[in-house]
Each structure stands twice: as structure tokens, then as C-alpha cells.
Amino acid sequence: MEKIIVRGGKRLQGEVRIEGAKNAVLPVIAASILASKGTSNIYDVPALADVFTINEVLRNLNAEVSYDGTNHIQVNAEDTLAVEAPFEYVRKMRASFLVMGPLLARTGHARIALPGGCAIGSRPIDQHLKGFEAMGADVEIGNGFIEAKVNGRLQGTKIYLDFPSVGATENIIMAASMAEGTTILENAAEEPEIVCLANYINAMGGKVRGAGTGTIRIDGVEELHGADHVIIPDRIEAGTFMVAAAITGGDVRIDNVLPEHLRPVIAKMIEMGVEIQEIENGLRVIGPEKLKAVDIKTMPHPGFPTDMQAQMMAMMNMAEGTSVVTETVFENRFMHVEEFRRMNANIKIEGRTSIVNGPVKLQGAEVSSTDLRAGAALVLTGLVADGYTRVTELKHIDRGYVNFTEKLAALGADIERVNDDAVVQTEEKVESNAVS
């Protein structure tokens, strides 16, 4: 089994570069199939498992996707597209569902495996489907698939989201960009990743206005073409390294960051006593001797991001006093609490609230990544725990972090990624060699 082994106690120092954002690149790659002419060049693409999955989804739909291993992807979707994304991909990554909107707009037909629940909650897709239906699609669910069909083009309309869902906003923008007429999307998500997607669609010849606000206007066009686009920096990876610096009392320069995307994280970390300087192209983060307790409530952007909740909780275990974390975005995003407890944390869960009492003397233990950010938060905790922490289920961490172990090691962490199976295999080999 693969594990990250970390020994606590090192103060992190140095410089780290942040990759392009996972949550921006996935909808952008999905949107690239809207182009019936020309090739798209997408730059600053992180080499993540999720990116490889969406590339496979597109190839399976008959698009040509080439990735040269240097953060640059080319997509050509000029050929007739297939209409189905099987469960094999959607199971690996829920964001595979983002091809539904562009596929429906481009071909009038999409059949996508129904995403299941996941570790952080049931995650329904009713708001996506409500949008497609309002635009005139006929949507049916059966045999584990969602099938949507439209005669002719989708029709622009007014859509109000019950909750500012990021994925529904993206799927509806993509579908509406080739609909007949204008779509007004209200109570839309305002995340920076939505703006990144809208900029790409506009470069493809689309007309999306108001992205980054709660009301988005999409004037549908008949045809879109390939375009060049650079992915925004990953604010969650940046936030994770900010915590790594702060929790270890370190001093780290974090490069390729847009501080305006991180306002709630910066504000809360300053409240905890962390020094944060805005420098050219990034941030310098200096951890204090003692952290102060703070309360956070996760909210849609520009509120505090749920994807930073677990990492902040790792810091709260070290802070003086009681911190209260309220998770309002996902129904079940406290799976990491049980794992933190294995490392001696004192945390009580009451419904959607966690009460974190600190500071505690954290102890190394064998812990499991229950989801992507939980895994990162456990590694961060290992940086300050006594002794060795072994983090398993690395497939989650690999979905969202490029070279996480290597980047932390370069900052001075005592950390390595090992494969126990490899050790066993080597021992077996030694034994079998000895026999023969």
C-alpha cells in the first residue's frame, strides 16, 4: 500500500510554485468540446489524476486530446462526437458530469452515468437538470444513466438556482452558450473558476457576461471555435501551502497566487496570528509562535471555501482556545475529525458544527485520507505531530495535488512517499532468490 510518511517538527522555509487550478481546468476541458472548428490550447494544466480522467472522458467521446506532459493540453473536437460517458469515469470523478451541458448543446443528445454519492455527502444534480429542462431538453433517468435530448437547439431562458451550485452554474453556462437566444442565470455561483470558464468560452466566440456575480447573461451563438486559454492558479493548493507554512511556524514564499481569490482564507489566517505579505506574483506566509482560535463558516464564494475547511481545522488543533467550524456547503464533510482524533485532537461534532479545543499535543499515527482535502489536512497535521504519521488512501490526494510530498520536502519537511507493496515484493524476491 502506498503511504506518505511524515515526521513532525520541521519548520518549513523556502519557495513553492502553485499549479493551475483543478476546479478551473476540469470545466474548461469539458467546454472544449463545444468547438466544432479548430483546436484549443490550454496552458498551466496541472498533471493531476482528475485531469487524466477528464481527458479520457473526452477521448471516449471521440475528441482528440494530446497532453505533452508540460502543462499544455490540445483538444480538437471537430469530428462527430459520441454521446455517452460511462460510469467507469463518473465513478472516478464526479466532475465527469460536466460534459453533459456542452454535449447536449453540441449534439442535442447526452447520456451520462448518474454520479453516486461520495464521502462528503450525497451531492445531487437536480439544479443541473432543472437548467437543461428549462432550456427545452427532455431529461430521463434510468438504468444508472441520465439521458437528455433536445430537438434542434436548446432555447435561452431565465433560470434561478435554488443554491449557487458551482457545477450547475458551469454546466448551464456551457449549454446556454450555444442555445438559441439569451439565458439569464440567477443565484449563480460566483467562484473564480466560473470566471475562468466564461473567459475561455468568450475566447471561443461565446458571449457570457456577468461571470463572477450572481447574475450571468449568456447570449447563445450558433458555433464556437477552438481558442487558447491559461488556467488560473489553484487557490486551494495555495491555501494548503499557506497552512503548511503557518502551522510549522515557518516562512514560505508561495508563487503564482492571486490574493484576491483567497480573501477569506487570508483574513482568517491573520485572525489566527499568521503574518501574510502580498509580494510580486504571490504571498509570503510567516507562522507565529502561538496560533489563536478562530471560528469559520463555509459558504459559497466569496465566503470561506469548504475546500479549505479540513486544512484550517488542522491548524485549529494547535491554536489556543476553542474554534468553531460550521460546514454549510456539504452535508457530511467532517470525516477527517475521526482521523484527527487518532492523532489526539479534541474535537466534538454537533450536527454541521465541529468544536475544536486547542492546543493539543498532536501525536503521529496511521491515518486514512477520507477525501482529497482531508488527506492534505492529515499530512499537514503530521508536520507538527510528535513522531511518525502514516497517511494512506493517497488516491484522494493525487486527485488534487501535484507532487505534494516533493513540494513539502523541498520546503524542509521530513516526508517521503513509500510503497509497502514494493518493499514486500523486494523481500519476496530476496527470499525466492535465496531459495533458488
Ligand SMILES: CC(=O)N[C@H]1[C@@H](OP(=O)(O)OP(=O)(O)OC[C@H]2O[C@@H](n3ccc(=O)[nH]c3=O)[C@H](O)[C@@H]2O)O[C@H](CO)[C@@H](O)[C@@H]1O
Ligand atoms: C470540480 C469542482 O469544481 N468541485 C468543486 C465544486 O463541486 P460541485 O460543483 O459539485 O459543488 P456544488 O457547488 O454543486 O455543490 C454545493 C452544494 O450544493 C448541492 N447541490 C449541488 C448541485 C445540485 O444540483 N443540487 C445540489 O443540491 C451539493 O450537494 C452541495 O451540498 O464546488 C464545491 C463547492 O465549492 C467544491 O467543494 C468542489 O471542490
Ligand SMILES: C=C(OP(=O)(O)O)C(=O)O
Ligand atoms: C471536493 C472537491 O472536489 P470534487 O468536487 O471534484 O470532489 C475538492 O476539490 O475539494
